[in-house]
Amino acid sequence: MSDKDLQKTESTAVTEKVRNVKTFVPRVDIYETKDALFLIADMPGVDEKTVDVELEKNILTISGRVENGKIKDYSLVFSEYEVGDYERTFTLSDEIDREKIKATVKQGVLRLQLPKAEKVKPKKITINVA
Amino acid sequence: MIMKIRSLLPDVVRKPTTDIDHPFYSLQREMNNLFDNFFRGFTVAPRGFAAGMADFTPSVDVKENDKEYIIKAELPGVEEKDIDVTVTNDSVIIKGEKKEEKKDKDKNYYYMERSYGSFCRVIPLDAEIESGKAQANFKNGILNVKISKNQKAKEKGTKVPIKTS
Numbered sequence: 447m448s449d450k451d452l453q454k455t456e457s458t459a460v461t462e463k464v465r466n467v468k469t470f471v472p473r474v475d476i477y478e479t480k481d482a483l484f485l486i487a488d489m490p491g492v493d494e495k496t497v498d499v500e501l502e503k504n505i506l507t508i509s510g511r512v513e514n515g516k517i518k519d520y521s522l523v524f525s526e527y528e529v530g531d532y533e534r535t536f537t538l539s540d541e542i543d544r545e546k547i548k549a550t551v552k553q554g555v556l557r558l559q560l561p562k563a564e565k566v567k568p569k570k571i572t573i574n575v576a
Numbered sequence: 577m578i579m580k581i582r583s584l585l586p587d588v589v590r591k592p593t594t595d596i597d598h599p600f601y602s603l604q605r606e607m608n609n610l611f612d613n614f615f616r617g618f619t620v621a622p623r624g625f626a627a628g629m630a631d632f633t634p635s636v637d638v639k640e641n642d643k644e645y646i647i648k649a650e651l652p653g654v655e656e657k658d659i660d661v662t663v664t665n666d667s668v669i670i671k672g673e674k675k676e677e678k679k680d681k682d683k684n685y686y687y688m689e690r691s692y693g694s695f696c697r698v699i700p701l702d703a704e705i706e707s708g709k710a711q712a713n714f715k716n717g718i719l720n721v722k723i724s725k726n727q728k729a730k731e732k733g734t735k736v737p738i739k740t741s
Contacts, residue, residue: 454635473689479682488652488690490717520639520646523702527635527650554652554717 457533468530472508472556481567483542483560489532490554497556499549501538508556509533541566632674632691634719636699645701645723652717653690659714661721663707668721671696 457469472487485508489497492510500507510532538544541562548559637648649670651659659672673694704726711722 474687475685475690476687477683477685479684486690488717490650490652493716520641522637523640523645524636524638524699527637553654553714554650 454527454530456530467512468528469533470528470530471534472510472532474534482562485536485556485558485560487532487534487556487558488554489551489556491529492532492551492554492556494551497549497551499547499556499558501544501547504538504540506536506538506558507533508536508558510556632693632695634670634695634697636670636697638699638701640703640725642725643727644725645703645705645721647699647719647721647723649697649719649721650717651714651719654717656714659719661710661712661719663705663710663723665704665707666701668699668701668710668723669696670699670719670721 454470454472457471472489474488475484475486477484487508489510491512496511496513498507498509500509512529512531538560543561543563546561550557634649634651639646639648645668647668647670651672651674654672654674658675659670662669662671671694674692676692701723706724706726709724713720
């Protein structure tokens with residue numbers, strides 16, 4: 447089965463977990479505009495309290511905790527997804543202005559705005575008539 | 577549409593425990609997945625091409641007890657006004673659209689793993705349900721629908737006592 451077919455892909459990272467839940471790799475879109483890079487991650491079930499964005503050196507880690515949605519006394523009829531935490535890491539280049547990174551969460555979607563540093567923004571050089 | 581419903585074939589739903597591991601069913605599912613993957617497996621397809629193919633299909637969990645069904649669907653990034661939940665006598669239809677924001681026109685994509693588009697899932701349910709008593713709420717990208725089962729419908733069948741002669 448290809449990863450693309452699944453809404454969530456389980457993380458294959460070999461680190462010991464403190465919480466006994468599955469960890470998924472959220473799907474992301476990354477795009478660049480003139481002034482910034484945008485990272486958008488689908489993390490259904492997280493809100494602003496349970497999502498974490500960390501930047502250590504040049505490693506950006508996004509993670510989210512989702513409380514287990516097990517409901518007692520109900521039997522499962524049909525299951526297509528599992529509930530678990532999210533984690534994914536990215537390596538940032540020096541072109542990002544680390545001080546100005548903005549993060550928002552809305553309807554289970556994390557949105558990061560990573561502004562480019564002034565020095566790497568494309569500049570148009572005006573040509574003067576000599 | 578057929579492709580999306582296929583994974584929710586009623587016969588699979590009715591026999592969740594016994595047949596799900598049966599080799600024939602798993603083979604059938606594998607085949608279905610294979611075909612679905614073939615058409616959905618483009619990570620970065622040209623937009624026009626992807627629009628029709630790499631549609632967004634929400635994952636659904638269905639749970640039940642004696643009194644009610646709980647249906648959960650993962651709909652990250654969908655606005656509640658774009659979700660439409662319809663309950664019929666024996667099924668629930670979740671329709672909606674995940675819209676792609678078009679704020680910045682000048683986008684250069686590096687990763688495009690998320691998918692957008694309209695979706696429609698028909699979830700067939702085993703027991704008759706009371707369509708008037710359905711509740712739905714949407715929080716953090718997860719839709720939660722609670723539907724009571726019709727208690728009267730369950731009592732329709734009359735139990736026949738067996739006598740030993």
